[in-house]
Amino acid sequence: MSTLRGKTLFITGASRGIGLAIALRAARDGANVVVAAKSSVSNPKLPGTIHSAAEAIEKEGGQALAVKCDIREDEQVLAAVAQTVDRFGGIDILINNASAIWLRGTLDTPMKRFDLMSQVNARGTFLCSQTCLPHLLKAENPHILTLAPPPNLDPRWWGPHAGYTLAKMGMSFVTLGLAEEFRAQGVAVNALWPRTVIATDAINMIPGVQLARCRYPDILADAAHAILTTPSRELTGHFVIDETLLRARGVVDFDRYAVDPGQALLPDLFLDEALP
Template sequence: MTTLSGKTLFITGASRGIGRAIALRAARDGANVAIASKSSVANPKLPGTIHSVAQEVEAAGGRALALKCDIREEDQVRAAAAATVDAFGGIDILVNNASAIWLRGTLDTPMKRFDLMQQVNARGSFLCAQVCLPWLLQAPNPHILTLAPPPSLDPKWWAPHTGYTLAKMGMSFVTLGLAGEFGPQGVAVNALWPRTIIATDALNLIPGVDVARCRKPDIVADAAHAVLVRPSRECNGRFLIDEDVLREAGVTDFDSYAVEPGQPLLPDLFL
């Protein structure tokens, strides 16, 4: 299978950035895309809403469902999944993309921000998986793909921002556990992470990053697509890097993914 035509994807945090790019890549195949995000009203600081992305998905050739959903709220996630099944008849793929970020040290991390990261990142990924799994287990080629880094206990990733690293690695450990539990039942559970920093709105929270030295979200979307079309029983429990996935798929020229081709690229956190 090389296409997501007719498949139903439930994507969290899909109103902008990497989530939006994954939605649009699937839409070009003719997929059904449930856009589950909090942003239902335009924000001048953060472009993109569930409605604007739904329009883009339809224009790209897919079917879209805009779902206002805060993945911290169990009732909202259950309602969003039920609406997806009502609209499209099932769920084939869950993409855990929603994530909260705060790159500060311990003394500069308000507990409100710490709690938000744990609730959205690790707990949110677990909740969305729990809610979608009954349908995934019935799907012919089910996948859970989480935007999370390879697990690491190296203090260099923990010392600068323990709260964020805990939340992000939490997503990685959820992936590890779900892969062990559901891989044998035919659900592929994998994580994907970019080799370089990706030019998204989250960059506004990272001081001093030169956008010219980043890549566009399209590279992660193309890598996600390459993973999601694989047979689910042949690809499970892996911590994949976007560039490696695309090389494996035969891509040799990565210049088109650069914001400014020829610039030295900034490696992402956790790699």
């Protein structure tokens, strides 16, 4: 099972960044891709909309459906999933990519920002999974893949930004629970996380990050493709690191993912293993 041809992917936050990279990789196989995101109007500070993403997907050979959807809103998620099923007949894969970030301490975290992260990250992941699962249970090789880190209770990841860590770990614990709940029914539920910081608009939220020391989102797209083309009963309940998986699948050239291959890479958050 080496291709996503004919599969239908519902991807949250796919108008740019990692979500778009995963969408384009699937499109090159001839997949159907639903771009479920809030960005319907161009923003100079955040390039990319659901419409520009859909156009790019179709240029790569996929079929696209652009749906304006705020995953904090139950009715919008229900409507987006209904549109997907009406258009493509079902859902094979859910990518929980949408996420909100705020890397500040407790006294510098407005409750509005705390609520946003909680609602988008943990609740949004649960809601989208809950809504897609009735359709995934009918699919031949169903997968839920969430962009979330391995669970980590080390205080050094909690002290600097407890609000964000709580919201992000919420996505991880939802993954853990769903994987066990739906294991016997053959739905693969896994998480994917980058070993290094990825060059997306989100890095503007991380003080001091140099773009040259990052990798392109393509590494996550290739890792996601490897997971999603694996039989669902053979891989579930795992917290996968992109580089680790790709090395295990035979990839040896990682310079092609680097913004500047000559620069030392920055390790991503929540990982205890240091980069060589």
